[in-house]
Amino acid sequence: MFVDSHCHLDKLKSTEEHGIAKVLADARAAQIEHMLCIGVALDDFAQMQKIVGKHGDVSFSCGVHPLYVAKHGFSESELASLCARSDVVAVGETGLDYFYDKEHIATQRESFARHIEIANEVNKPLIIHTRDARADTIDMLREGHAEKCRGVMHCFTESLDMAEKALDLGFYISISGIVTFASAEELRDVVKHVPLERLLIETDSPWLAPVPHRGKENQPAFVTHVAECVAKLKGVSIEEVAEVTRDNFYSLFNIKRN
Ligand SMILES: [Zn+2]
Numbered sequence: 001m002f003v004d005s006h007c008h009l010d011k012l013k014s015t016e017e018h019g020i021a022k023v024l025a026d027a028r029a030a031q032i033e034h035m036l037c038i039g040v041a042l043d044d045f046a047q048m049q050k051i052v053g054k055h056g057d058v059s060f061s062c063g064v065h066p067l068y069v070a071k072h073g074f075s076e077s078e079l080a081s082l083c084a085r086s087d088v089v090a091v092g093e094t095g096l097d098y099f100y101d102k103e104h105i106a107t108q109r110e111s112f113a114r115h116i117e118i119a120n121e122v123n124k125p126l127i128i129h130t131r132d133a134r135a136d137t138i139d140m141l142r143e144g145h146a147e148k149c150r151g152v153m154h155c156f157t158e159s160l161d162m163a164e165k166a167l168d169l170g171f172y173i174s175i176s177g178i179v180t181f182a183s184a185e186e187l188r189d190v191v192k193h194v195p196l197e198r199l200l201i202e203t204d205s206p207w208l209a210p211v212p213h214r215g216k217e218n219q220p221a222f223v224t225h226v227a228e229c230v231a232k233l234k235g236v237s238i239e240e241v242a243e244v245t246r247d248n249f250y251s252l253f254n255i256k257r258n
C-alpha cells in the first residue's frame with residue numbers, strides 16, 4: 001500500500017468530468033491508501049474541500065502557493081485559523097519560486113515568513129515549494145526556526161547540497177514523477193544519497209505524470225511508478241519503498257493509520 005504525499009485532487013480534469021469518486025476509486029484500486037490534498041490559495045480552500053469531500057483516506061493542507069500569492073493575497077489571521085483546524089494536517093504549500101516569478105520576490109518572502117510562523121504556532125509541518133531559490137529558502141527556514149515544526153521539500157528538483165541542508169533541519173525530501181524523466185540525472189543522484197527514512201513520494205497530480213504516462217493527466221494512482229523508480233535507485237523492493245515512505249508520511253503529518 002502506497003501514500004501520495006502531495007496531490008491537487010480538486011484540480012484534476014478527471015474530477016471535473018467524472019467526479020472525485022472515480023479518481024479515488026482508481027487510486028484505491030492501485031493500492032494508494034492515503035492522499036494529501038494540497039491547498040494553494042485561501043479563497044479556494046473551502047471549494048477544494050467541498051469538491052473532494054470527507055474521506056478517511058484523504059487529508060488536507062492549507063496555504064498560499066508562492067506563485068499564487070501576488071494575485072490572491074491572503075489575510076494572516078484567516079490563514080492561522082484555517083491551519084489550526086483539526087482537518088488540516090500541514091501548512092502549505094508555501095515557499096519561494098524564482099524560476100517562474102522573479103517579479104514578486106518580496107511578496108513571496110513575506111508570505112513564506114508568515115507561513116513558517118504559523119506552522120510553528122499550530123505545530124504542524126510545512127509543505128515547501130522551492131525552485132531556483134536555494135539559499136533564500138534555507139536561510140528563511142533557519143531564521144524562522146522551522147526545525148521546530150519541520151516539513152517536506154515537495155517535488156524536489158534542487159541539488160544534493162540543498163537536500164542535505166533540509167535534512168539537517170529535520171525535513172523530508174519528497175520525490176515526484178520527475179525522477180522517471182530521462183533528464184533527471186541529478187535528482188536520481190539525490191535519491192541515492194538521501195536515506196529512505198527521510199524520503200516521501202508524491203504525484204503533484206494533475207501535473208508531472210511519470211513515465212510511462214507522460215502526456216496524460218497525472219493522478220494519485222500513478223505514484224506507484226515513482227515508488228518503482230526509487231526502489232531501483234535504492235536497490236530495494238518496491239514493497240520496502242512503499243512501507244517506509246508510508247511510515248515517514250504518517251509520522252511527519254501525525255496522521256493515524258486507518
Ligand atoms: Zn509545488
Ligand SMILES: [Zn+2]
Nearest residue numbers: 006038093204
Ligand atoms: Zn503542489
